[in-house]
Amino acid sequence: MSSAPRTVTDVARADRAPRWRSLAVAAGREALGALVALALSVIALRHVVATARVALLWYDGDSVLLPLVRRSMELGQPFEWAMSPALFFFPELPVYLFTAAVTATPQQALALNGVLVFLAVYALVRAAANELMPAARRSARIAVSAVALGFLTLLVLTESTATATSLELASLLFTTTYYYGVVLAMLGTAVLVLRSVRVGRASATVLVVLALVAVCTTASNPLYVPWSAAPVVVTLVLLALARRLAWRPVALLAGTVTAGSVVGYLLRIPLRPFVSLDPSTYVQPARAGETLGFFAALTDDRAGSAAGDAGLLLMFVGVLLTVGGTVWAWRARTSRTVLVATALPLVTVLAVSVGVVVAGSETPRYLEPVVTAPLLALVAVAELVRTAVRRTQVHRPRRGVRVVLAIAAAGVLLAGVATAPSTAQAVTAARYTPAACLDRWAGGRDVVGVGQFWTVRPLAAYSSANVQLLQVRDTFETYPWLVDLGAYRDAAPTFVVIGSGDVWTTAVEDSLGRPATITHCTGFDVYDYAGTAGASLLRRDVVDSADRIRSERGF
Secondary structure, X not given: OOOOOOOHHHHHHXXXXXXXXXXXXXXXXXXXXXXXXXXXXXXXXHHHHHOOOHHHHHOOOOOOHHHHHHHHHHOOOOOOEEEOOOOOOOOHHHHHHHHHHOOOOHHHHHHHHHHHHHHHHHHHHHHHHHHHOOOOOHHHHHHHHHHHHHHHHHHHHOOOOOOOOOOOOHHHHHOOOOOHHHHHHHHHHHHHHHHHHHHOOOOHHHHHHHHHHHHHHHHHOOOHHHHHHHHHHHHHHHHHHOOOOOHHHHHHHHHHHHHHHHHHHHHOXXXXXXXXXXXXXXXXXXXXXXXXXXXXXXXXXXXXXXXXXXXXXXXXXXXXXXXXXXXXXXXXXXXXXXXXXHHHHHHHHHHHHHHHHHOOOOOHHHHOHHHHOHHHHHHHHHHHHHHHHHHOOOOHHHHHHHHHHXXXXXXXXXXXXXXXXXXXXXXXXXXXXXXXXHHHHHOOOOEEEEEOHHHHHHHHHHOOOOEEEEEEOOOOOXXXXXXXXXXXXXXXXXXXXXXXXXXXXXXXXXHHOOXXXXXXXXXXXXXXXXXXXXXXHHHHHHHHHHHHHHHHHOO
């Protein structure tokens, strides 16, 4: 018996079935890669939360900036913030406002923010893998991207101190105020450049997105220029001079990044009232020698433990990948994309390392690209290895590599699942005990007090809405640094928070007289001047100085 003839509809259905199966398989693999990235993020977060590093994530004077911004907005205070040269308007503030909207406490919002940043790093490295490994299987590109994030996670696991003044750079990505926005912009810019290099032309879409990234990031944080824009321009021009890249796309890309950075700087002119210091004040070439000695001492200190040695070794491996990858890609006459992906991190690492010393800056966090830029080189070297193995027709080892990667992925997923409950419990249960003591003292009253930067900022972020704290210098004048000057309008401070580590040039009682009461809390004392002459002195010194500063800034 002969079968019935197939209709056009039957053929179309038969063609669609393999296509849907292919899409389902691709989606499944991408989902698995994302799950591995999420597991790595949870593992890294768990380490930070379980060590002294958690103080830097949740309770550091700088780290609580965005929780304070949200608190000020909720209280309806005028938006008259005195920021640093970094304004954190893009992308930090919108991202934090989102995380705060879907969580219950600042600790939860900051933790979620950190996880999202790690996932964003994975997504950008994954996009770079698409440009660098177009001929590789999807599973290979996903695996290499996960390995890159795993490398970053290993670095985080070697970092456990509570200070930002160290060579523990990878875990800074979990904080909201140590420039993760510029790191993501740096990786995003690199992906756009790699895209143009791979296809041999700079499309209008790529140029527009590149310009927007440069404009928005530079306007918010001028570190984009030395961390990303300048290295991109230098790398592309050098490779064009060496006749490894065509001049037309190089000119378009370099011109777009430069123009975007210039426009970003121009946008900072109307934003000047929010900027406390000009970036040029951070450049002190005369101190280059001292800076070199400072970082040498930090390296010695980092090498004082097994974890520190492991961290330094991983940093060295990252730098070695950029140097070795660049030499390999140059000599092998490999694809232009791979060459750019190795040379750009190398130029970035050199520019940042030399620039910090020449600028005379003793700020280790400015070296953050040293641990993040090499992620691109790692993917590029993986492509170099893949093509080299393919040319030798050695296929059996690939089977072993797949098995090892599968075992590693399974191990990461199991570790992520195992640590997720304890991590979630630690984050949801986190409370700032000193703030609870201050709340008990306030007893629900609407009170306003003052104190010095490092003591009052976490208290201001985690205390109840009825407790307001204004930061001052040891002279009781307003300290306009990462603070909303609008909160000082018509304020009536009546108490002083005195931290155990505060330094007052003149004793508080000598300046304001004897307080009505003194309350002792862990790490600080509360001097209550309500109903005394000291309250009038506080109002005069604090509010009048804030009025003067607002007037000078143009608010």
